[in-house]
């Protein structure tokens with residue numbers, strides 16, 4: 001995965017050390033934040049999200065601003081030909097997408113060669129907490145949810161090809177994946193985000 005296209009390289013975009021990053025962004029109408037994982041390796045980033053939590057070549061965790069937040073400060077479905085970050089099906093208007101870069105080849109019982117780590121999860125929660133504070137987004141189940149929670153509501157939750165389960169599990173487990181996993185992990189992520197705003 002070293003032959004990354006420019007659009008998948010950290011260096012292509014504004015990026016910062018996770019620990020010291022503070023949002024310095026255009027103001028505007030942002031009402032919701034969706035959390036994801038990329039289902040790729042630790043270092044490839046994607047402009048389908050606004051912010052990627054990635055691992056640099058030297059092992060540091062970085063936050064990468066892969067998409068202009070302004071492009072989603074509108075009803076994107078009224079002008080779908082204009083560019084925007086398409087991170088969560090049918091839910092991209094006035095919404096930010098943030099994502100952990102990990103989970104290539106992961107299944108619910110085997111997270112594969114690029115599993116989630118506590119540091120990556122904390123990094124995502126820190127980015128979510130700071131963006132929620134910056135844009136006045138309440139950290140509750142209506143305004144900050146995982147792609148998996150949205151998929152439960154919208155009827156495409158699961159680990160099959162056209163389904164989504166990010167972020168319905170924080171560690172691999174052999175029992176089968178159920179919608180309650182999405183809800184439980186969504187609540188855990190929100191609790192961790194709230195803790196970071198205190």
Ligand SMILES: [Zn+2]
Pocket residue numbers: 035036037087147164166
């Ligand atoms: Zn997703």
